[in-house]
Amino acid sequence: MEQAAQQYLNTFPVATFQKLLLYWFERNMRQLPWRKDQEPYKIWVSEVMLQQTQVDTVIPYYERFMSRFPTLEALAEAEEEEVLKYWEGLGYYSRARNLHQAVKEVKERYGGRVPDNRKEIASLKGVGPYTAGAILSIAYGQPEPAVDGNVLRVISRLLHIEEDIQKAKTRHLFEEIVRHLIPKGRASYFNQGLMELGALVCTPKSPHCLTCPVQEVCRAYQAGMQDQLPVKGKKKKPKTVKIVAGVLMEKGHVLIRQRPDNGLLAKLYEFPNVQWDDQEPDETISRYLFDMYGLRTATVEQWPSVQHTFTHLIWEISVYRLHLAEPLDKLNGFVFPQEEQPFSAARWERIEDLERYPFPVSHQKIKKEIWKRL
Ligand code: SF4
Known part of the structure:
Protein backbone atom coordinates (compact mmCIF):
# COMPACT_ATOMS: atom_id res chain seq x y z
CA MET A 1 0.00 0.00 0.00
CA GLY A 224 -16.63 17.48 15.71
CA MET A 225 -15.24 18.25 12.24
CA GLN A 226 -18.01 16.83 10.05
CA ASP A 227 -19.20 20.29 8.92
CA GLN A 228 -15.68 21.42 7.97
CA LEU A 229 -15.00 18.44 5.71
CA PRO A 230 -14.40 17.76 2.91
CA VAL A 231 -11.94 20.52 2.03
CA LYS A 232 -12.69 21.94 -1.39
CA GLY A 233 -10.59 24.50 -3.30
CA LYS A 234 -12.40 27.69 -4.14
CA LYS A 235 -14.65 27.39 -7.18
CA LYS A 236 -14.54 30.03 -9.88
CA LYS A 237 -17.76 32.01 -10.25
CA PRO A 238 -19.53 31.05 -13.48
CA LYS A 239 -19.35 33.71 -16.18
CA THR A 240 -22.65 35.23 -17.37
CA VAL A 241 -23.17 35.50 -21.13
CA LYS A 242 -26.03 37.57 -22.53
CA ILE A 243 -27.70 35.98 -25.53
CA VAL A 244 -30.65 36.97 -27.64
CA ALA A 245 -32.73 34.30 -29.41
CA GLY A 246 -35.24 34.87 -32.19
CA VAL A 247 -38.35 32.75 -32.61
CA LEU A 248 -39.06 33.47 -36.26
CA MET A 249 -42.53 32.11 -37.00
CA GLU A 250 -44.39 32.29 -40.25
CA LYS A 251 -47.46 30.40 -41.47
CA GLY A 252 -47.16 27.49 -39.04
CA HIS A 253 -43.39 27.16 -39.53
CA VAL A 254 -40.49 28.19 -37.32
CA LEU A 255 -36.79 28.61 -38.07
CA ILE A 256 -34.47 26.20 -36.18
CA ARG A 257 -30.91 25.07 -36.68
CA GLN A 258 -28.48 22.43 -35.51
CA ARG A 259 -25.54 23.39 -33.32
CA PRO A 260 -22.00 22.67 -34.58
CA ASP A 261 -20.56 19.14 -34.40
CA ASN A 262 -18.22 19.97 -31.53
CA GLY A 263 -18.29 21.97 -28.33
CA LEU A 264 -21.06 22.86 -25.91
CA LEU A 265 -24.39 21.09 -26.65
CA ALA A 266 -22.95 19.80 -29.94
CA LYS A 267 -25.48 18.70 -32.58
CA LEU A 268 -28.56 19.66 -30.58
CA TYR A 269 -31.19 21.92 -32.16
CA GLU A 270 -31.97 25.49 -31.16
CA PHE A 271 -33.65 28.70 -32.23
CA PRO A 272 -31.17 31.06 -33.92
CA ASN A 273 -29.39 33.16 -31.32
CA VAL A 274 -26.34 35.31 -30.81
CA GLN A 275 -24.48 37.04 -27.97
CA TRP A 276 -25.25 40.71 -27.41
CA ASP A 277 -23.63 43.51 -25.45
CA ASP A 278 -24.67 47.10 -25.73
CA GLN A 279 -27.08 47.24 -28.68
CA GLU A 280 -30.80 46.63 -28.15
CA PRO A 281 -31.24 42.83 -28.10
CA ASP A 282 -34.08 42.69 -30.66
CA GLU A 283 -32.08 44.83 -33.10
CA THR A 284 -29.11 42.55 -32.54
CA ILE A 285 -31.04 39.38 -33.44
CA SER A 286 -32.67 40.99 -36.47
CA ARG A 287 -29.31 42.18 -37.76
CA TYR A 288 -27.83 38.77 -37.09
CA LEU A 289 -30.56 36.96 -39.03
CA PHE A 290 -30.00 39.30 -41.95
CA ASP A 291 -26.18 39.04 -41.89
CA MET A 292 -26.24 35.29 -41.35
CA TYR A 293 -29.18 34.11 -43.48
CA GLY A 294 -30.21 37.16 -45.53
CA LEU A 295 -33.62 37.25 -43.79
CA ARG A 296 -35.31 40.60 -43.10
CA THR A 297 -37.33 40.36 -39.89
CA ALA A 298 -39.36 42.56 -37.56
CA THR A 299 -40.08 42.16 -33.86
CA VAL A 300 -43.58 41.12 -32.82
CA GLU A 301 -43.10 40.95 -29.03
CA GLN A 302 -40.71 40.04 -26.26
CA TRP A 303 -41.20 36.71 -24.49
CA PRO A 304 -40.03 35.76 -20.97
CA SER A 305 -36.26 35.43 -20.70
CA VAL A 306 -34.64 32.08 -20.03
CA GLN A 307 -31.68 31.42 -17.76
CA HIS A 308 -29.56 28.31 -17.85
CA THR A 309 -26.55 27.52 -15.66
CA PHE A 310 -23.74 25.25 -16.83
CA THR A 311 -20.73 24.40 -14.67
CA HIS A 312 -18.69 27.45 -15.71
CA LEU A 313 -21.22 29.50 -17.57
CA ILE A 314 -24.62 31.12 -17.21
CA TRP A 315 -26.71 31.85 -20.29
CA GLU A 316 -29.16 34.70 -19.90
CA ILE A 317 -31.32 34.46 -23.00
CA SER A 318 -33.62 37.30 -24.05
CA VAL A 319 -36.27 35.90 -26.34
CA TYR A 320 -38.09 37.73 -29.15
CA ARG A 321 -40.91 36.53 -31.33
CA LEU A 322 -40.18 37.77 -34.86
CA HIS A 323 -41.85 37.61 -38.23
CA LEU A 324 -40.59 38.11 -41.76
CA ALA A 325 -40.58 41.70 -42.95
CA GLU A 326 -40.27 40.44 -46.53
CA PRO A 327 -42.41 37.33 -47.07
CA LEU A 328 -40.76 34.32 -48.71
CA ASP A 329 -42.43 32.22 -51.42
CA LYS A 330 -41.31 28.95 -49.92
CA LEU A 331 -41.15 28.13 -46.22
CA ASN A 332 -40.13 24.50 -46.29
CA GLY A 333 -36.49 23.55 -46.66
CA PHE A 334 -33.23 25.13 -45.62
CA VAL A 335 -31.86 28.63 -45.28
CA PHE A 336 -28.15 28.67 -45.94
CA PRO A 337 -25.61 30.85 -44.09
CA GLN A 338 -24.22 33.70 -46.17
CA GLU A 339 -20.60 32.81 -45.48
CA GLU A 340 -18.56 29.99 -44.02
CA GLN A 341 -19.96 29.59 -40.49
CA PRO A 342 -19.72 26.99 -37.75
CA PHE A 343 -23.49 26.54 -38.02
CA SER A 344 -25.08 24.35 -40.63
CA ALA A 345 -28.05 25.63 -42.58
CA ALA A 346 -31.11 26.65 -40.60
CA ARG A 347 -34.38 25.03 -41.60
CA TRP A 348 -38.01 25.98 -41.68
CA GLU A 349 -39.81 23.32 -39.69
CA ARG A 350 -43.52 22.88 -39.11
CA ILE A 351 -44.31 23.81 -35.51
CA GLU A 352 -46.13 20.54 -34.90
CA ASP A 353 -42.97 18.62 -35.95
CA LEU A 354 -40.63 20.34 -33.46
CA GLU A 355 -40.98 17.39 -31.07
CA ARG A 356 -38.90 15.27 -33.44
CA TYR A 357 -35.74 17.24 -32.67
CA PRO A 358 -33.53 17.13 -29.53
CA PHE A 359 -33.28 20.60 -27.95
CA PRO A 360 -31.17 21.58 -24.91
CA VAL A 361 -33.15 22.49 -21.77
CA SER A 362 -32.90 26.26 -22.33
CA HIS A 363 -34.41 26.01 -25.83
CA GLN A 364 -37.03 23.51 -24.67
CA LYS A 365 -38.29 26.30 -22.43
CA ILE A 366 -38.58 28.57 -25.47
CA LYS A 367 -40.36 25.77 -27.33
CA LYS A 368 -42.88 25.47 -24.46
CA GLU A 369 -43.59 29.19 -24.81
CA ILE A 370 -44.55 28.56 -28.47
CA TRP A 371 -47.05 25.85 -27.46
CA LYS A 372 -48.51 28.17 -24.83
CA ARG A 373 -49.14 30.91 -27.35
CA LEU A 374 -50.54 28.89 -30.24
S1 SF4 B 1 -19.78 9.20 8.25
FE1 SF4 B 1 -20.70 11.20 7.91
S2 SF4 B 1 -22.76 11.06 8.76
FE2 SF4 B 1 -21.57 9.33 9.56
S3 SF4 B 1 -20.81 10.07 11.50
FE3 SF4 B 1 -19.23 10.48 9.98
S4 SF4 B 1 -19.62 12.56 9.30
FE4 SF4 B 1 -21.44 11.86 10.36
Whole structure:
Protein backbone atom coordinates (compact mmCIF):
# COMPACT_ATOMS: atom_id res chain seq x y z
CA MET A 1 0.00 0.00 0.00
CA GLU A 2 1.24 3.51 -0.73
CA GLN A 3 2.59 5.27 2.32
CA ALA A 4 0.07 8.14 2.34
CA ALA A 5 -2.88 5.73 2.30
CA GLN A 6 -1.22 3.57 4.94
CA GLN A 7 -0.88 6.56 7.24
CA TYR A 8 -4.66 7.16 7.25
CA LEU A 9 -5.56 3.52 7.67
CA ASN A 10 -3.18 2.83 10.57
CA THR A 11 -5.26 2.16 13.66
CA PHE A 12 -8.53 2.49 11.71
CA PRO A 13 -10.86 -0.43 12.55
CA VAL A 14 -11.32 -1.59 8.95
CA ALA A 15 -13.21 -4.82 9.71
CA THR A 16 -15.72 -3.09 12.02
CA PHE A 17 -16.36 -0.40 9.42
CA GLN A 18 -16.92 -2.99 6.67
CA LYS A 19 -19.36 -4.91 8.86
CA LEU A 20 -21.35 -1.82 9.89
CA LEU A 21 -21.58 -0.46 6.36
CA LEU A 22 -22.66 -3.74 4.73
CA TYR A 23 -25.19 -4.48 7.48
CA TRP A 24 -26.75 -1.05 7.02
CA PHE A 25 -26.71 -1.16 3.19
CA GLU A 26 -28.33 -4.58 2.98
CA ARG A 27 -31.27 -3.31 5.05
CA ASN A 28 -31.55 0.24 3.73
CA MET A 29 -30.64 0.25 0.06
CA ARG A 30 -33.10 2.06 -2.17
CA GLN A 31 -34.92 -0.05 -4.73
CA LEU A 32 -33.62 1.51 -7.93
CA PRO A 33 -34.37 0.21 -11.41
CA TRP A 34 -30.69 -0.41 -12.20
CA ARG A 35 -30.33 -2.50 -9.03
CA LYS A 36 -32.70 -5.19 -10.34
CA ASP A 37 -29.84 -7.10 -11.94
CA GLN A 38 -26.10 -6.73 -12.39
CA GLU A 39 -26.01 -6.51 -16.16
CA PRO A 40 -22.90 -4.45 -17.07
CA TYR A 41 -24.67 -2.50 -19.85
CA LYS A 42 -27.45 -1.41 -17.50
CA ILE A 43 -25.04 -0.47 -14.72
CA TRP A 44 -23.02 1.50 -17.27
CA VAL A 45 -26.01 3.48 -18.57
CA SER A 46 -27.19 4.25 -15.03
CA GLU A 47 -23.75 5.40 -13.92
CA VAL A 48 -23.39 7.70 -16.91
CA MET A 49 -26.84 9.19 -16.30
CA LEU A 50 -26.11 9.64 -12.59
CA GLN A 51 -23.02 11.76 -13.24
CA GLN A 52 -24.02 15.33 -12.31
CA THR A 53 -27.70 14.34 -12.03
CA GLN A 54 -29.89 13.42 -9.04
CA VAL A 55 -31.28 9.89 -8.69
CA ASP A 56 -34.93 11.06 -8.74
CA THR A 57 -34.37 12.91 -12.00
CA VAL A 58 -32.56 9.97 -13.58
CA ILE A 59 -35.16 7.23 -12.85
CA PRO A 60 -37.79 8.17 -15.50
CA TYR A 61 -35.07 8.88 -18.09
CA TYR A 62 -33.40 5.56 -17.36
CA GLU A 63 -36.64 3.63 -17.72
CA ARG A 64 -37.57 5.35 -20.96
CA PHE A 65 -34.04 4.85 -22.34
CA MET A 66 -34.03 1.16 -21.38
CA SER A 67 -37.41 0.48 -22.92
CA ARG A 68 -36.13 1.91 -26.22
CA PHE A 69 -32.54 0.56 -25.99
CA PRO A 70 -32.88 -2.57 -23.81
CA THR A 71 -29.56 -4.07 -24.95
CA LEU A 72 -26.12 -2.81 -25.83
CA GLU A 73 -26.74 -3.87 -29.44
CA ALA A 74 -29.96 -1.85 -29.62
CA LEU A 75 -28.11 1.27 -28.50
CA ALA A 76 -25.11 0.61 -30.77
CA GLU A 77 -27.40 0.30 -33.80
CA ALA A 78 -29.44 3.46 -33.09
CA GLU A 79 -28.93 6.78 -34.85
CA GLU A 80 -27.15 9.39 -32.72
CA GLU A 81 -29.98 11.86 -33.14
CA GLU A 82 -32.45 9.41 -31.63
CA VAL A 83 -30.09 8.71 -28.70
CA LEU A 84 -29.86 12.45 -28.05
CA LYS A 85 -33.64 12.71 -28.23
CA TYR A 86 -33.95 10.11 -25.44
CA TRP A 87 -31.34 12.06 -23.45
CA GLU A 88 -33.08 15.38 -24.03
CA GLY A 89 -33.45 17.24 -20.73
CA LEU A 90 -30.77 15.32 -18.83
CA GLY A 91 -28.06 17.80 -19.87
CA TYR A 92 -24.32 17.22 -20.35
CA TYR A 93 -25.05 15.72 -23.76
CA SER A 94 -21.45 14.73 -24.41
CA ARG A 95 -22.19 11.90 -21.95
CA ALA A 96 -24.79 10.48 -24.35
CA ARG A 97 -22.58 10.90 -27.41
CA ASN A 98 -19.62 9.26 -25.70
CA LEU A 99 -21.76 6.40 -24.38
CA HIS A 100 -23.14 5.80 -27.87
CA GLN A 101 -19.67 5.72 -29.45
CA ALA A 102 -18.33 3.51 -26.68
CA VAL A 103 -21.10 0.88 -26.99
CA LYS A 104 -20.48 0.78 -30.74
CA GLU A 105 -16.84 0.06 -30.00
CA VAL A 106 -17.80 -2.67 -27.51
CA LYS A 107 -20.03 -4.26 -30.14
CA GLU A 108 -17.33 -4.16 -32.82
CA ARG A 109 -14.21 -4.92 -30.80
CA TYR A 110 -15.47 -7.08 -27.96
CA GLY A 111 -18.44 -8.82 -29.57
CA GLY A 112 -20.92 -6.86 -27.47
CA ARG A 113 -19.48 -7.90 -24.08
CA VAL A 114 -18.51 -5.00 -21.82
CA PRO A 115 -14.80 -5.53 -20.95
CA ASP A 116 -14.13 -6.83 -17.45
CA ASN A 117 -10.68 -5.34 -16.93
CA ARG A 118 -9.65 -1.78 -16.14
CA LYS A 119 -7.29 -1.34 -19.09
CA GLU A 120 -9.86 -2.12 -21.76
CA ILE A 121 -12.86 -0.56 -20.08
CA ALA A 122 -11.01 2.67 -19.27
CA SER A 123 -9.98 3.02 -22.92
CA LEU A 124 -13.64 3.41 -23.98
CA LYS A 125 -14.88 6.87 -24.80
CA GLY A 126 -16.22 8.75 -21.78
CA VAL A 127 -15.36 6.00 -19.29
CA GLY A 128 -13.29 7.64 -16.56
CA PRO A 129 -11.81 6.00 -13.45
CA TYR A 130 -15.09 6.30 -11.51
CA THR A 131 -17.34 4.71 -14.17
CA ALA A 132 -14.75 1.99 -14.84
CA GLY A 133 -14.60 1.19 -11.10
CA ALA A 134 -18.39 1.22 -10.75
CA ILE A 135 -18.92 -1.24 -13.64
CA LEU A 136 -16.06 -3.53 -12.58
CA SER A 137 -17.15 -3.67 -8.94
CA ILE A 138 -20.97 -3.59 -9.25
CA ALA A 139 -21.40 -5.72 -12.36
CA TYR A 140 -18.33 -7.97 -12.13
CA GLY A 141 -17.71 -7.97 -8.36
CA GLN A 142 -14.06 -6.93 -8.75
CA PRO A 143 -12.29 -5.17 -5.82
CA GLU A 144 -11.92 -1.89 -7.74
CA PRO A 145 -12.54 1.54 -6.18
CA ALA A 146 -15.34 3.74 -7.57
CA VAL A 147 -14.71 7.18 -6.12
CA ASP A 148 -17.33 9.81 -6.92
CA GLY A 149 -18.27 12.99 -5.04
CA ASN A 150 -20.25 11.04 -2.42
CA VAL A 151 -17.36 8.71 -1.71
CA LEU A 152 -14.84 11.58 -1.53
CA ARG A 153 -17.03 13.23 1.10
CA VAL A 154 -17.63 10.10 3.16
CA ILE A 155 -13.98 9.02 3.18
CA SER A 156 -12.65 12.48 4.00
CA ARG A 157 -14.96 12.59 7.02
CA LEU A 158 -14.60 9.00 8.07
CA LEU A 159 -10.78 9.18 8.13
CA HIS A 160 -10.57 12.93 8.87
CA ILE A 161 -8.57 13.78 5.75
CA GLU A 162 -8.01 17.49 5.21
CA GLU A 163 -6.65 17.27 1.66
CA ASP A 164 -8.36 19.31 -1.09
CA ILE A 165 -10.71 16.83 -2.80
CA GLN A 166 -10.59 18.81 -6.05
CA LYS A 167 -6.96 17.83 -6.60
CA ALA A 168 -6.17 14.80 -8.76
CA LYS A 169 -3.59 13.73 -6.19
CA THR A 170 -6.27 13.51 -3.48
CA ARG A 171 -8.57 11.47 -5.70
CA HIS A 172 -5.72 9.05 -6.28
CA LEU A 173 -5.11 8.83 -2.52
CA PHE A 174 -8.79 8.09 -1.91
CA GLU A 175 -8.84 5.40 -4.60
CA GLU A 176 -5.89 3.76 -2.92
CA ILE A 177 -7.66 3.92 0.46
CA VAL A 178 -10.94 2.48 -0.88
CA ARG A 179 -9.05 -0.33 -2.60
CA HIS A 180 -7.84 -1.40 0.85
CA LEU A 181 -11.20 -0.97 2.52
CA ILE A 182 -13.12 -3.27 0.15
CA PRO A 183 -13.85 -6.57 1.90
CA LYS A 184 -13.03 -9.78 0.03
CA GLY A 185 -15.85 -10.88 -2.25
CA ARG A 186 -18.12 -7.93 -1.33
CA ALA A 187 -16.93 -5.19 -3.70
CA SER A 188 -20.34 -4.61 -5.29
CA TYR A 189 -22.29 -4.01 -2.08
CA PHE A 190 -19.42 -2.24 -0.37
CA ASN A 191 -18.96 0.37 -3.12
CA GLN A 192 -22.71 0.85 -3.46
CA GLY A 193 -22.98 1.14 0.32
CA LEU A 194 -20.36 3.91 0.41
CA MET A 195 -22.20 5.84 -2.31
CA GLU A 196 -25.55 5.26 -0.62
CA LEU A 197 -24.22 6.43 2.74
CA GLY A 198 -23.02 9.65 1.06
CA ALA A 199 -26.36 10.15 -0.68
CA LEU A 200 -28.66 9.42 2.27
CA VAL A 201 -26.77 9.96 5.53
CA CYS A 202 -23.40 11.65 5.14
CA THR A 203 -24.92 14.44 3.08
CA PRO A 204 -23.02 17.57 1.96
CA LYS A 205 -24.84 19.86 4.40
CA SER A 206 -25.95 18.80 7.90
CA PRO A 207 -24.84 15.15 7.81
CA HIS A 208 -27.10 12.87 9.90
CA CYS A 209 -24.36 11.79 12.30
CA LEU A 210 -26.71 10.91 15.15
CA THR A 211 -28.36 8.15 13.13
CA CYS A 212 -25.29 7.24 11.06
CA PRO A 213 -24.52 3.50 10.99
CA VAL A 214 -20.73 4.09 11.02
CA GLN A 215 -20.71 6.85 13.60
CA GLU A 216 -18.73 4.80 16.14
CA VAL A 217 -15.70 4.63 13.80
CA CYS A 218 -15.98 8.09 12.22
CA ARG A 219 -13.02 10.32 13.00
CA ALA A 220 -14.63 13.56 11.83
CA TYR A 221 -17.59 12.94 14.13
CA GLN A 222 -15.30 12.19 17.06
CA ALA A 223 -13.44 15.47 16.40
CA GLY A 224 -16.63 17.48 15.71
CA MET A 225 -15.24 18.25 12.24
CA GLN A 226 -18.01 16.83 10.05
CA ASP A 227 -19.20 20.29 8.92
CA GLN A 228 -15.68 21.42 7.97
CA LEU A 229 -15.00 18.44 5.71
CA PRO A 230 -14.40 17.76 2.91
CA VAL A 231 -11.94 20.52 2.03
CA LYS A 232 -12.69 21.94 -1.39
CA GLY A 233 -10.59 24.50 -3.30
CA LYS A 234 -12.40 27.69 -4.14
CA LYS A 235 -14.65 27.39 -7.18
CA LYS A 236 -14.54 30.03 -9.88
CA LYS A 237 -17.76 32.01 -10.25
CA PRO A 238 -19.53 31.05 -13.48
CA LYS A 239 -19.35 33.71 -16.18
CA THR A 240 -22.65 35.23 -17.37
CA VAL A 241 -23.17 35.50 -21.13
CA LYS A 242 -26.03 37.57 -22.53
CA ILE A 243 -27.70 35.98 -25.53
CA VAL A 244 -30.65 36.97 -27.64
CA ALA A 245 -32.73 34.30 -29.41
CA GLY A 246 -35.24 34.87 -32.19
CA VAL A 247 -38.35 32.75 -32.61
CA LEU A 248 -39.06 33.47 -36.26
CA MET A 249 -42.53 32.11 -37.00
CA GLU A 250 -44.39 32.29 -40.25
CA LYS A 251 -47.46 30.40 -41.47
CA GLY A 252 -47.16 27.49 -39.04
CA HIS A 253 -43.39 27.16 -39.53
CA VAL A 254 -40.49 28.19 -37.32
CA LEU A 255 -36.79 28.61 -38.07
CA ILE A 256 -34.47 26.20 -36.18
CA ARG A 257 -30.91 25.07 -36.68
CA GLN A 258 -28.48 22.43 -35.51
CA ARG A 259 -25.54 23.39 -33.32
CA PRO A 260 -22.00 22.67 -34.58
CA ASP A 261 -20.56 19.14 -34.40
CA ASN A 262 -18.22 19.97 -31.53
CA GLY A 263 -18.29 21.97 -28.33
CA LEU A 264 -21.06 22.86 -25.91
CA LEU A 265 -24.39 21.09 -26.65
CA ALA A 266 -22.95 19.80 -29.94
CA LYS A 267 -25.48 18.70 -32.58
CA LEU A 268 -28.56 19.66 -30.58
CA TYR A 269 -31.19 21.92 -32.16
CA GLU A 270 -31.97 25.49 -31.16
CA PHE A 271 -33.65 28.70 -32.23
CA PRO A 272 -31.17 31.06 -33.92
CA ASN A 273 -29.39 33.16 -31.32
CA VAL A 274 -26.34 35.31 -30.81
CA GLN A 275 -24.48 37.04 -27.97
CA TRP A 276 -25.25 40.71 -27.41
CA ASP A 277 -23.63 43.51 -25.45
CA ASP A 278 -24.67 47.10 -25.73
CA GLN A 279 -27.08 47.24 -28.68
CA GLU A 280 -30.80 46.63 -28.15
CA PRO A 281 -31.24 42.83 -28.10
CA ASP A 282 -34.08 42.69 -30.66
CA GLU A 283 -32.08 44.83 -33.10
CA THR A 284 -29.11 42.55 -32.54
CA ILE A 285 -31.04 39.38 -33.44
CA SER A 286 -32.67 40.99 -36.47
CA ARG A 287 -29.31 42.18 -37.76
CA TYR A 288 -27.83 38.77 -37.09
CA LEU A 289 -30.56 36.96 -39.03
CA PHE A 290 -30.00 39.30 -41.95
CA ASP A 291 -26.18 39.04 -41.89
CA MET A 292 -26.24 35.29 -41.35
CA TYR A 293 -29.18 34.11 -43.48
CA GLY A 294 -30.21 37.16 -45.53
CA LEU A 295 -33.62 37.25 -43.79
CA ARG A 296 -35.31 40.60 -43.10
CA THR A 297 -37.33 40.36 -39.89
CA ALA A 298 -39.36 42.56 -37.56
CA THR A 299 -40.08 42.16 -33.86
CA VAL A 300 -43.58 41.12 -32.82
CA GLU A 301 -43.10 40.95 -29.03
CA GLN A 302 -40.71 40.04 -26.26
CA TRP A 303 -41.20 36.71 -24.49
CA PRO A 304 -40.03 35.76 -20.97
CA SER A 305 -36.26 35.43 -20.70
CA VAL A 306 -34.64 32.08 -20.03
CA GLN A 307 -31.68 31.42 -17.76
CA HIS A 308 -29.56 28.31 -17.85
CA THR A 309 -26.55 27.52 -15.66
CA PHE A 310 -23.74 25.25 -16.83
CA THR A 311 -20.73 24.40 -14.67
CA HIS A 312 -18.69 27.45 -15.71
CA LEU A 313 -21.22 29.50 -17.57
CA ILE A 314 -24.62 31.12 -17.21
CA TRP A 315 -26.71 31.85 -20.29
CA GLU A 316 -29.16 34.70 -19.90
CA ILE A 317 -31.32 34.46 -23.00
CA SER A 318 -33.62 37.30 -24.05
CA VAL A 319 -36.27 35.90 -26.34
CA TYR A 320 -38.09 37.73 -29.15
CA ARG A 321 -40.91 36.53 -31.33
CA LEU A 322 -40.18 37.77 -34.86
CA HIS A 323 -41.85 37.61 -38.23
CA LEU A 324 -40.59 38.11 -41.76
CA ALA A 325 -40.58 41.70 -42.95
CA GLU A 326 -40.27 40.44 -46.53
CA PRO A 327 -42.41 37.33 -47.07
CA LEU A 328 -40.76 34.32 -48.71
CA ASP A 329 -42.43 32.22 -51.42
CA LYS A 330 -41.31 28.95 -49.92
CA LEU A 331 -41.15 28.13 -46.22
CA ASN A 332 -40.13 24.50 -46.29
CA GLY A 333 -36.49 23.55 -46.66
CA PHE A 334 -33.23 25.13 -45.62
CA VAL A 335 -31.86 28.63 -45.28
CA PHE A 336 -28.15 28.67 -45.94
CA PRO A 337 -25.61 30.85 -44.09
CA GLN A 338 -24.22 33.70 -46.17
CA GLU A 339 -20.60 32.81 -45.48
CA GLU A 340 -18.56 29.99 -44.02
CA GLN A 341 -19.96 29.59 -40.49
CA PRO A 342 -19.72 26.99 -37.75
CA PHE A 343 -23.49 26.54 -38.02
CA SER A 344 -25.08 24.35 -40.63
CA ALA A 345 -28.05 25.63 -42.58
CA ALA A 346 -31.11 26.65 -40.60
CA ARG A 347 -34.38 25.03 -41.60
CA TRP A 348 -38.01 25.98 -41.68
CA GLU A 349 -39.81 23.32 -39.69
CA ARG A 350 -43.52 22.88 -39.11
CA ILE A 351 -44.31 23.81 -35.51
CA GLU A 352 -46.13 20.54 -34.90
CA ASP A 353 -42.97 18.62 -35.95
CA LEU A 354 -40.63 20.34 -33.46
CA GLU A 355 -40.98 17.39 -31.07
CA ARG A 356 -38.90 15.27 -33.44
CA TYR A 357 -35.74 17.24 -32.67
CA PRO A 358 -33.53 17.13 -29.53
CA PHE A 359 -33.28 20.60 -27.95
CA PRO A 360 -31.17 21.58 -24.91
CA VAL A 361 -33.15 22.49 -21.77
CA SER A 362 -32.90 26.26 -22.33
CA HIS A 363 -34.41 26.01 -25.83
CA GLN A 364 -37.03 23.51 -24.67
CA LYS A 365 -38.29 26.30 -22.43
CA ILE A 366 -38.58 28.57 -25.47
CA LYS A 367 -40.36 25.77 -27.33
CA LYS A 368 -42.88 25.47 -24.46
CA GLU A 369 -43.59 29.19 -24.81
CA ILE A 370 -44.55 28.56 -28.47
CA TRP A 371 -47.05 25.85 -27.46
CA LYS A 372 -48.51 28.17 -24.83
CA ARG A 373 -49.14 30.91 -27.35
CA LEU A 374 -50.54 28.89 -30.24
S1 SF4 B 1 -20.81 10.07 11.50
FE1 SF4 B 1 -21.44 11.86 10.36
S2 SF4 B 1 -19.62 12.56 9.30
FE2 SF4 B 1 -19.23 10.48 9.98
S3 SF4 B 1 -19.78 9.20 8.25
FE3 SF4 B 1 -21.57 9.33 9.56
S4 SF4 B 1 -22.76 11.06 8.76
FE4 SF4 B 1 -20.70 11.20 7.91
